Amino acid sequence: MNYAHKGRQLRRAWPYDGAKVSGMLRKLGESPIDGIKRIVFLAFLILVLVTSGDAGFASHRSTLRAAYSSLGLPQAPLWIAFEAGYLKEVGLSIEMPFIQNSSTVIQSLLSGEIDYAMVGATPVVAAGLQGADVLMIATTIPTMIFSLVVRPDIHRVDDLKRKAIGFGRFGSNTDFAARLLLEKYRLIPGKDVSLVPTGGGASTIVALRTGKIQAGVTTEVGMLEARKLGFKELVAFKDLGIPFSHNGFAARRSFLKNHELDTLNFLRAVSKGIYRMLGDRDFSTHVIRKISRTEDRSIVEASYEAHAGRFLQKVPYTTPTMIQTVLRQIAETVPAAQNANPAIFIDNRYIQALEQKGLYADLEEMVKRR
16 A cells, blocks of 8 residues: 555545545545554554644644734734634644834744744844844735824925924834835925934824924824824825835744744634634724723724724735835845845745635635625
8 A cells, every 4th residue: 555645645635624534544444455554554544644734834833922012903913813712723822922122022033932923024124134034924914004193284295394203213114104205205304304203102192292293103093192182194104005014923934944834823823813803893802902901992993993994914925025115124224135135034835825725715705704
């Protein structure tokens, strides 16, 4: 008997097609093999079923650590996958630590303290350019999610001349977004418009309220707070059409090599979390309020609508154009970015495998039936 051939058949059938496995076993029972051959085959079958999974994906353990770096809504697909039990469904035991600051998360990833990092591509690419063993395996937010909020008397971007735009910190995503906006409208930073670091978050809104700045780059939460104070959204950066890996998952190449099935199942569960977020508003906002500890229900619900309706990517591929934007962002401080190949920072094999198996088509149908 060709055991290797039988093993390949069983791997293709298990665990997706129990009927095929049963049929193979019935056929085996009808074969004129002696008792010794039958014992050998059954032992081989046990080995196949214990070690089987998606063909071509190795797995070594199922206790993993997946860290998130902020309490903002871009992290929600991971939270929802965890709270809905999708990670347990695929046989994974997950710890989900909160490690504030994306650079600290990347350090934890590189040290092996965590296995997956939910971060944007910028710190991943920056580390990779310095030789770090890290890349993106999924992108859940493929665009900039910022808004430019302004005083009521500012009606056009050109009105920002001789005024000040606030952002988080020099070198941050909000800094980059402000510079891209000024470039698009042919305004020169430092000459036509001042750029003022505020520390980000609520500090940008405080600076706007106190008159230190006349405009600020902020997230949807900051934009909602600004509206309550009488300010308005002038630009939604998503509408600029700039591809950008704002948030997703990173891992070490060396880890992936030995945990491919774990990673496939991890992204399977996260993908279900994405679609649960798209199709179940009540559950999603409950989870978001619980983990982010946000008491203001109106902010959570408005932020949810923005992410589910405008930002979230259903099939979480990372594209070279997203990474090219990141390389452009860091080229001034990291010269190696100028000629780097975006593809070396991407591993889409897992998302491709899940798409080929029909996962996203099935999830799309599930959302439509809700």
